[in-house]
Amino acid sequence: MTRSLLKRLIVPVAAALLGGSPSLVRADDPSPRKPDYRRYTVAMHVHSLISPNGRVMLNAIAAQAKKDRIDVLIPTDHFLMRWEYGLSFLPGILKATVYRSCVLKFGPAHYLNLIRKIQKDVPEVLIIPGLEVAPTYDWLGHPFEGNLTLFGSQRHLLVLGLQKAEDYLRLPVRSNPHAGEFRWRHLVLPVLLVLAGLALMIRWPAGLLVVVAGSLLILNERPFRRLPEYFYNWENNGYRAAQHLIDTVDKQGGLTVWCHPEAPNWSEAVRLYRNIFTKTDPYPDCVLQTSDHTGFSYFWEGAKTIGITGGLWDRALLEHCAGRRDRPVWAFGELDWIEEKHLDVTLDSLVNVAWCTEKSTGAVMDALRSGRFYVYLSDKKTALTLARWELSAGRQTALSGETLDWTPDARLTIRIDSPRAGTPVHGEIIKNGVSWKTFDGELPLSVVLPLKDQPDAKDYYRFVVNGAGTLVGNPIFIRKNPQ
Numbered sequence: 335m336t337r338s339l340l341k342r343l344i345v346p347v348a349a350a351l352l353g354g355s356p357s358l359v360r361a362d363d364p365s366p367r368k369p370d371y372r373r374y375t376v377a378m379h380v381h382s383l384i385s386p387n388g389r390v391m392l393n394a395i396a397a398q399a400k401k402d403r404i405d406v407l408i409p410t411d412h413f414l415m416r417w418e419y420g421l422s423f424l425p426g427i428l429k430a431t432v433y434r435s436c437v438l439k440f441g442p443a444h445y446l447n448l449i450r451k452i453q454k455d456v457p458e459v460l461i462i463p464g465l466e467v468a469p470t471y472d473w474l475g476h477p478f479e480g481n482l483t484l485f486g487s488q489r490h491l492l493v494l495g496l497q498k499a500e501d502y503l504r505l506p507v508r509s510n511p512h513a514g515e516f517r518w519r520h521l522v523l524p525v526l527l528v529l530a531g532l533a534l535m536i537r538w539p540a541g542l543l544v545v546v547a548g549s550l551l552i553l554n555e556r557p558f559r560r561l562p563e564y565f566y567n568w569e570n571n572g573y574r575a576a577q578h579l580i581d582t583v584d585k586q587g588g589l590t591v592w593c594h595p596e597a598p599n600w601s602e603a604v605r606l607y608r609n610i611f612t613k614t615d616p617y618p619d620c621v622l623q624t625s626d627h628t629g630f631s632y633f634w635e636g637a638k639t640i641g642i643t644g645g646l647w648d649r650a651l652l653e654h655c656a657g658r659r660d661r662p663v664w665a666f667g668e669l670d671w672i673e674e675k676h677l678d679v680t681l682d683s684l685v686n687v688a689w690c691t692e693k694s695t696g697a698v699m700d701a702l703r704s705g706r707f708y709v710y711l712s713d714k715k716t717a718l719t720l721a722r723w724e725l726s727a728g729r730q731t732a733l734s735g736e737t738l739d740w741t742p743d744a745r746l747t748i749r750i751d752s753p754r755a756g757t758p759v760h761g762e763i764i765k766n767g768v769s770w771k772t773f774d775g776e777l778p779l780s781v782v783l784p785l786k787d788q789p790d791a792k793d794y795y796r797f798v799v800n801g802a803g804t805l806v807g808n809p810i811f812i813r814k815n816p817q
């Protein structure tokens with residue numbers, strides 16, 4: 335399509351009716367398709383005092399969300415802040431443990447009850463429980479060489495929407511004493527040793543030594559549960575531990591989102607204590623190296639190598655379109671909020687805007703699971719609304735996350751509104767990992783693009799709009815018509 339034709343397709347839309355008090359988005363904007371879909375803003379990745387880095391009580395965070403007119407709040411306190419370093423001999427006994435404030439220490443049942451109580455006090459904001467989880471960590475270096483390094487402890491996944499305390503308790507995470515299989519086989523030999531020692535003691539007092547040895551071996555097995563070996567050696571096992579966690583959460587009905595995968599903060603070793611360091615390299619390849627996760631954090635720390643046009647996100651989506659990846663991957667906005675204005679982050683500065691049938695946990699989880707949402711990084715002055723992002727073919731219309739069969743009249747529509755008419759924006763629509771169309775215009779604007787060519791198999795379209803803040807659209811799919 336030529337640029338002039340594209341310009342003619344950019345239709346200015348009257349903005350006169352879009353006044354009123356500013357909010358992140360307007361719930362009374364025209365619904366994109368079904369009249370029963372409404373927009374809800376979802377703020378996620380928020381830490382309360384339950385996390386060691388938290389600074390604000392959970393009830394105060396919910397009150398802030400209400401003040402900011404956020405519809406859905408997903409607090410994600412750290413699940414487990416526990417690290418153990420064991421010597422190679424009797425590592426279950428000769429070990430140092432650091433155990434800091436976290437959801438497991440607080441008690442999963444307490445955590446869920448606290449959220450339910452706050453939900454009653456602040457009914458205006460739907461609160462969905464979440465966690466921030468590092469599936470595993472590794473130790474590099476050696477204490478005697480002065481370079482012992484806790485490695486990979488900042489590779490985080492958000493786990494969203496689990497409701498049962500039992501599911502929290504058993505989450506497969508290294509150093510969670512409740513996780514893994516009961517190791518009865520490993521107890522057989524130590525127990526036999528103890529029994530043999532007791533029998534020997536009848537005639538030979540030194541049999542006590544055998545009893546002590548057997549008892550030490552039993553103690554060494556505590557907490558008598560162990561996860562698969564790949565949880566104890568990240569370097570040689572890639573993302574297997576993370577995949578294990580993703581699959582477990584998936585079976586329990588929760589969602590998993592890779593957090594801050596490009597964050598450079600920990601790529602240089604940071605001293606924890608004397609000669610003990612911590613280090614986590616950026617891990618953008620998580621998007622490709624794991625499957626069936628719900629998505630990744632585009633903001634923050636996921637836009638440079640993953641979210642960029644032709645980046646790792648596009649590679650994952652292309653894998654999906656080629657039939658090599660079962661589920662698509664969605665872009666999320668997550669705050670990593672610990673208090674208002676810390677690092678310039680406010681609770682309403684970055685939201686996911688989900689199209690839901692109702693404001694309920696089930697409906698919001700369904701929208702996030704299905705990709706029926708977009709990311710909005712607010713500039714605080716201009717309330718941008720993605721009024722339409724849809725693909726029509728024949729009588730069918732698809733929103734993001736959905737798939738249509740191609741027909742000759744297939745067309746893509748994007749419409750962006752704002753109470754601040756005249757705001758200039760620049761947009762890019764990406765098709766199958768390649769920049770397909772760009773457009774510049776003033777808000778409000780609408781772009782309609784015909785899709786004349788039938789896909790070879792399955793195509794996808796996604797967009798990024800910059801100007802007053804940023805909108806990141808999740809992909810819509812169109813496939814070859816089977817008829």
Ligand SMILES: [Zn+2]
Pocket residue numbers: 466488490593594
């Ligand atoms: Zn994190």
